[in-house]
Amino acid sequence: MRRIVAVTGVLLGALLLSGCTMSDSGSSSDGGSGGSVGMPAPVGPEIGGDSAGGSSGGDTAGGGTVVQRQVVTTGSVSLSADAPLDAADKATKIVEAKGGRVDDRVEQAPTDTQKPSARLTLRIPSDRLTATLAELEKLGETNQVSISSSDVTTKAQDLDARVKALQTSVDRLLSLMAKATDTTDLITIESALSERQAELDSLRAQRDYLSGQVELSTITLDIVATGVAPAGTPGDFWGGLAAGWAALVAFLGGIVVVIGVVLPWAALTAVVVLIVWWIVRAAKRRRTRNAQSEPGSGTTTSPQYTEGH
Incomplete structure (x- = not known):
């Protein structure tokens, strides 16, 4: 048991x-x-959170980090309008109402040989670009639209990282400078601090410029008078003949203009040449007469004979 x-x-x-x-x-x-x-796993901070508002969309990188895409948009728009200068004024108001601005404006007033036109360099908020272009195209007949985008996310991240690293270096140098007691050390620290501060300012300027390009799209707007838009390539024999004849007439017209410009100067030059020629000829005749009238000049006269001798 x-x-x-x-x-x-x-x-x-x-x-x-x-x-x-x-x-x-x-x-x-x-x-x-x-x-x-x-x-x-802990999610890292959002990259590009301090970037300009023109970033579009976001991509998810490894580890759940959200990367805000930085996109620079540029393009050109060509319109035909009955009154190009008035259309340019309206375009300026449309862009300013959307929060943009006009960086450059060139206008051609109407003349006897040239119709009016205008060219504007527009800076439009990227998030309002589509709506703004739709309103601009209503100002006339659209001839051409070209829009291109460039992703600068990597460049923006690189600039951000370099700015952060340089700022940390500058802060450390400032701390060392505050504690430095030796003159030699102080001069060395000041020299290094000056170099890093200049580089930091340059990088910040580059980052600010890039942010501005991302935030505001750059669009070149050309407005020409109706009927001035370039014609297409002739599609048949008669079209080619008409285009050739027009080119010949334009060429001959250009030659006539050149002749009209040169002719007064040619006449003036001919008058001056004749005057100089007359003066030179008169001087030669005077010298010849003087030489013949001097005794012993070497000129002989043949003897005269009479009949009976």
Whole structure:
């Protein structure tokens, strides 16, 4: 009986010992990596959160980091309008109402040989570009629209990282300068600080310019008078003949204009040449007469004979 009780106790102790071992193993496997199971990885800060508002969309990089895309948009628009100068005024008002501006404006007033036209360099908020272009196209007949985009996200991130690193370096140098007691150390620190501060200012200027390009799209708007838009390539013989005849007439007209410009000067030059020629000729005749009238000049006269000698 005692043997049965002893064996039973040994078996119960072994079972309890094995259960504890399994429990410890499970706990160590769950926490072996130093973290709890099911806890999400921490998400890093949003890259480009301080970038200009012209960034479009976002891409998810590894680790859940959201990258704001930085896009620079440029383009050109050509319109035909009955009154190009008035259309340019309306275009300026449309862009300014959208929060943009006009960086450059060139106008050609109407003349006897040339119709009016206008060219504007517009800076339009990128998030309002589509709506603004739609309103601009209503000012006349659209001849041509060209829009291109360039992703500068990598460049923006590189500039941000370099600015941050240089700012940290400048802060450390300022701290060392405050603690420096030796004149030589102070001069060395000031020299290094001056170089890093100049580089930091340059990088910040580049970043600000890039942010401005991202935030405001650059569009060149050309407005010409109706009917001035260049014609297409002739599609048949008669069209080519008409184009050739027009080119010939234009060429001959250009020659006539050139002749009209040169003719007065040519006449004046001819008069001056004649005057100079007359003066030179008169001077030569005077010298010849003077030479003949001088005695012993070497001129001889033939003797005259009469009949009977």
